[in-house]
Amino acid sequence: MEIVRYNKSHLAKLTFLSDKMKMYYSQIKNVILSYDKVKNNISWEGERFYVGRNTLIRFVARGKSINIYFALTPQTLDPKYGVVDVSEVKKYADLPTMLKMKGPRSFGYAKELVEELMQAEEIEYNLECEESYGLELKSRSIEKLLEEGLVKPVYGTKSAKASSVEDEDDDDDEEEEEEVTEIVPKLSYSYSGLKKEQVARSLRTIINLASLEANFKDGEEVNLDTLKDKGLIDVNMMYVKLLADGKLSKKLNIALNDYSAQAIAKLESLL
DSSP states (O other), rough: OOOEEEEEEEHHHHSOOOOOHHHHHHHHHHHHHBBOOOOOEEEEOOOEEETTTTEEEEEEEEEEEEEEEEESSSGGSSSGGOOOOOOSGGGGGOOOOOEEEEEEHHHHHHHHHHHHHHTTTTBBOOOOOOOOOHHHHHOOHHHHHTTTEEEEEEEEOTTSSSSSSESSOOOOTTTHHHHHHOOOOOOOOEOOOOGGGGGGGGGGEEEEHHHHHHHHOOOEEEHHHHHHHHSSSSTOEEEEEEOOOSSSSSEEEESSHHHOOOOOOOOHHHH
């Protein structure tokens, strides 16, 4: 039985990260690029940050997290960082310290390690970088990523018991998706993603009930990704509040960051 494995590029893997991880990625990348003469380039396998010929840091997206490799000696670092010594891996011999960035604490540690590395290399802080990476990080389907050349199909054979489509990306952080056998239109709403104080004002926006009524069908999901896919909010946005303007007759699954009191009242009247 023929199977297809998807060989995802680093950039493709980034698009599958949660909105929170995308924010951490964008912020730590901007921190690194704020230092004098630091440049970066993205390859299929990862992202490299360098000065001249010296590679200082490398990102490798892995499942739900990002492995960050530093040109630091792991034995000299505070144990609180929980870094891994990867010096025995040939391709990381010059970047022997690995930190898995997967949440707010490790994000904070990553910033501290960047500062420590730059001080060791005597690289001065230059100008705060505030680039937006919304377009390249926008969530999209495997089919779209294949069209863009960010994912490559790898064909092979396997026993009939195996799934006909597999993904080559295995990671301990990955959770197996629950099988869905039936979709029943319903109305529900929940809070998801980042809190208001975690997101810059320029990355927050609003949507109203009238827009959901006009652009979604019964049973559809309403979240940041689907709003972006339908062009209802800018691809850079990371926080959406639902307002009560308009009526809603559709049975939707709504998961946004915040709701006005009036919007909650209207939604609960439909439950």
